[in-house]
Amino acid sequence: MRRAFIICTFMILGLSLFAQTTLEWSGCEIVQSVCIGELRDEFIKDNPEYQINCVGNGDIIGIREAISGISDFGGSCRHKLDILEEKNAKLIPFVWDAIVVIVSRDNPLKNISSEQLKKVLTGDITNWKELGGENHKINLIVRSGKINGVGRMTRELLFSDPKVEYASTANSIYSSSMPLEKAVENDRYAFGVTGIYSARKNRGLHIVKLDYTSPTNENIRTGKYSLYRPLYLVANSHGTNEGAQAFIDFTLSAKGQKILKKKGVVNLADGKNLWKSFEKKMKKAGQKKKNLK
DSSP states (O other): OHHHHHHHHHHHHHHHHHOOEEEEEEEOHHHHHHHTTHHHHHHHHHOTTEEEEEEEOOHHHHHHHHHHTSSSEEEESSOOOSSGGGTTEEEEEEEEEEEEEEEETTOOOOEEOHHHHHHHHHTSOOBGGGGTSOSSBOEEEEESSSSSHHHHHHIIIIISOTTOOOOTTSEEEESSHHHHHHHHHTOTTEEEEEEHHHHHTOTTEEEEEETTBOOOHHHHHTTOSSOEEEEEEEEETTOOOHHHHHHHHHHHSHHHHHHHHHTTOEETTTTGGGHHHHHHHHHHTTOOGGGTO
């Protein structure tokens, strides 16, 4: 009996030693495309007591779930807003991204100017022939609302105005980036904007040059490609649980940043000279510096 008790005790202790805590992450699918894979795997390898469950459901949900405690932390591809719902959000920049124009792989569009992009989004250009293509209506596909990550940052970076109205005829049923990208992929005449890192993973998409400049890492890093922005991890400003903070610290560490660079993104060190110009752009768009990082 005593022997059985000892064995049982050791089994319980062994299970407790190997028990894992699952951290819940939610938010922007563009951020998710950067965080999952090698970065998450290496974190878990160094911290085997944790698992991370990632759900891509958009910036707005990611920020608010991190604040409310529904998730342990989250991700966003836009800065914090001066609204009550985001008052307690803490946004931590960890890499640089770029907003890009996407079309289907079989669409011949190679380049678009910033002025043409503005006109497509606002509905002043509605036919592909105005962009040098076929005589066919442009099927404009955009994210719903004005405060999602891609929509907000495109308005601020391209128009310097977060309140710009897009074309009333645009298909705007998409609350996150992946479904939007899929819709563009499946429609030769579709036109959309998204983040470079998720777009690169979709072989059915063609990424269009902007002002004859490709969104390569070098062009993002140097600011030559103009629509650059930071990506953020999101936590509650009143405190983050131990596991989520460990992942954030790992992401910002030299090891984490090296993994991100190897993954093919512009990390904080490589993009360090972008902050001053990014802050200028945001100031022009009416954004407060304190909300950027």
